[in-house]
Amino acid sequence: MPRQPRTAARNCRRWCVIAALAGLAPASHAQDGLAERVAAAQMRLAALEQRAARVDDINDIENLQRSYGYYLDKMLWEHVIDLFADDATLEVGLSGVYVGKDSIRRYLYSLSGGRQGPIEGVLYDHMQLQPIVTVADDGLTAEGRWRAWILTGTAGSGSGGHWGEGPYENEYVKENGVWKISKLHWYATYYVPYEGGWLHSTTDAVQAYSEGRGVTPDRPPSVQYEPYPAAFIPPFHYPNPVSGQ
Amino acid sequence: MRAILEMFSKTLLLTSALALLIVLVACAPREDSAAGAGETATAIAALELAVAAAKLEVQRLKDFDELENLSGIYGHYVDKSMHDDVADLFAADGIVEILGRGVFYGQDRVRQYMHNLSPIGPRDGALFNHMHLQPVIHVAEDGQSAHVRSRLFVMFGIVDTNAQWGSGVYENEFVKQDGVWKLKYLHGYQTFYTNYEDGWAKRSSAIFAPYERLPPDGPQSVPYDPYPAAFVPPFHYGNPVSERADYYGRPQPPPAPTP
Numbered sequence: 001m002p003r004q005p006r007t008a009a010r011n012c013r014r015w016c017v018i019a020a021l022a023g024l025a026p027a028s029h030a031q032d033g034l035a036e037r038v039a040a041a042q043m044r045l046a047a048l049e050q051r052a053a054r055v056d057d058i059n060d061i062e063n064l065q066r067s068y069g070y071y072l073d074k075m076l077w078e079h080v081i082d083l084f085a086d087d088a089t090l091e092v093g094l095s096g097v098y099v100g101k102d103s104i105r106r107y108l109y110s111l112s113g114g115r116q117g118p119i120e121g122v123l124y125d126h127m128q129l130q131p132i133v134t135v136a137d138d139g140l141t142a143e144g145r146w147r148a149w150i151l152t153g154t155a156g157s158g159s160g161g162h163w164g165e166g167p168y169e170n171e172y173v174k175e176n177g178v179w180k181i182s183k184l185h186w187y188a189t190y191y192v193p194y195e196g197g198w199l200h201s202t203t204d205a206v207q208a209y210s211e212g213r214g215v216t217p218d219r220p221p222s223v224q225y226e227p228y229p230a231a232f233i234p235p236f237h238y239p240n241p242v243s244g245q
Numbered sequence: 246m247r248a249i250l251e252m253f254s255k256t257l258l259l260t261s262a263l264a265l266l267i268v269l270v271a272c273a274p275r276e277d278s279a280a281g282a283g284e285t286a287t288a289i290a291a292l293e294l295a296v297a298a299a300k301l302e303v304q305r306l307k308d309f310d311e312l313e314n315l316s317g318i319y320g321h322y323v324d325k326s327m328h329d330d331v332a333d334l335f336a337a338d339g340i341v342e343i344l345g346r347g348v349f350y351g352q353d354r355v356r357q358y359m360h361n362l363s364p365i366g367p368r369d370g371a372l373f374n375h376m377h378l379q380p381v382i383h384v385a386e387d388g389q390s391a392h393v394r395s396r397l398f399v400m401f402g403i404v405d406t407n408a409q410w411g412s413g414v415y416e417n418e419f420v421k422q423d424g425v426w427k428l429k430y431l432h433g434y435q436t437f438y439t440n441y442e443d444g445w446a447k448r449s450s451a452i453f454a455p456y457e458r459l460p461p462d463g464p465q466s467v468p469y470d471p472y473p474a475a476f477v478p479p480f481h482y483g484n485p486v487s488e489r490a491d492y493y494g495r496p497q498p499p500p501a502p503t504p
Contacts, residue, residue, distance in 0.1 A: 045299060
């Protein structure tokens with residue numbers, strides 16, 4: 001089965017539209033207004049092309065963030081790290097902020113005792129749900145709010161596993177036509193044992209889940225908050241889409 | 246007509262590039278009005294090509310959404326044991342492979358497989374929820390085939406008797422026939438199935454074996470054990486940024502098995 005031809009052909013197709021339009025000097029010789037109509041159609045098409053490109057950006061970012069989830073599930077750390085821009089930041093729950101790929105790598109490997117790949121007996125599923133992706137007009141940066149729904153567990157631990165849940169407010173950057181994660185920030189709502197579920201919830205459990213093991217972050221947590229049962233609204237990157245407030 | 250259209254889409258890039266060159270040459274400033282007329286005609290020709298390219302791009306965006314809908318629709322039908330509606334989503338030569346039940350070839354066998362699960366339609370006292378989440382969608386450049394990786398999260402139940410969680414990953418293939426997307430190969434990998442009382446980490450099912458009352462046409466295409474064993478369901482795509490495709494010795498899922 002062929003690999004996904006990724007964006008090369010698609011980018012080329014888009015380039016053809018833009019270049020074809022840009023290559024046309026505005027017609028200066030009026031012929032019964034025909035040249036003006038052609039010029040107007042060129043502009044309309046260029047505008048439509050921009051709108052299509054922004055929708056395509058949203059699709060790419062959804063694929064990117066969902067792939068992050070599938071890689072995280074299996075602790076495929078090098079694949080996770082590949083998704084980040086060089087100067088990206090990562091902040092998970094109460095982990096503090098890890099800056100740059102080297103720091104992100106230190107954090108991720110610390111979670112699995114320095115190894116990569118799925119570990120027998122360990123479940124580490126992180127479902128990536130409910131995206132609200134907002135792309136900047138220039139198509140070079142974007143923001144996304146998502147929800148992680150987490151199922152973890154260790155066979156033989158005596159527990160049925162853990163639930164975790166909380167929203168992301170992430171940022172993305174397009175470099176050389178490819179979207180990357182520039183900021184990953186997961187706000188913990190809860191991380192609780194399977195038994196009893198969210199009937200009881202402690203900050204300690206969130207800390208134990210999200211903090212690096214034996215590594216220190218480059219910066220303290222960027223937002224001070226307590227997980228459930230404390231009341232807290234992770235800030236939204238967008239205004240209300242209806243009221244605009 | 247379809248073949249002509251497909252050929253057109255494949256040659257569009259070359260044609261556009263060629264037309265662009267012509268346009269750039271033709272658009273060189275000239276003074277006489279005859280040249281002006283030629284200039285406008287060339288501009289219209291280039292515009293037509295650009296419209297065709299844009300149309301193709303918008304079609305791919307629509308494909309993306311239709312595939313997302315189709316994946317979700319499958320789940321909604323399965324929830325309610327709408328077995329014929331499920332089977333209708335498959336191409337005539339569609340294939341189904343779920344957990345360790347083996348491979349079933351062709352829409353008729355898909356229909357048998359679905360009917361084998363339960364009587365048709367929802368039943369009082371039975372819960373069969375199949376949430377389909379987290380789709381990663383890639384449409385082939387020619388717009389005629391696609392792959393979708395998605396997540397399954399299941400809630401089974403017989404009221405007052407038992408309740409279960411289930412989870413898995415799909416790697417599905419789709420084909421477009423007469424302008425309609427259909428399931429070509431539905432492949433569900435098992436992560437865990439467990440009783441609600443226990444939770445997934447305490448006890449989870451081994452791979453589900455083929456039904457004795459409905460033997461498959463072919464064996465499970467990828468041998469593996471579900472959680473607590475360590476297993477990465479093969480990805481149909483390389484890393485979205487680096488394009489690396491080495492996933493623990495299984496670079497890609499195997500092609501759809503053949504009868």
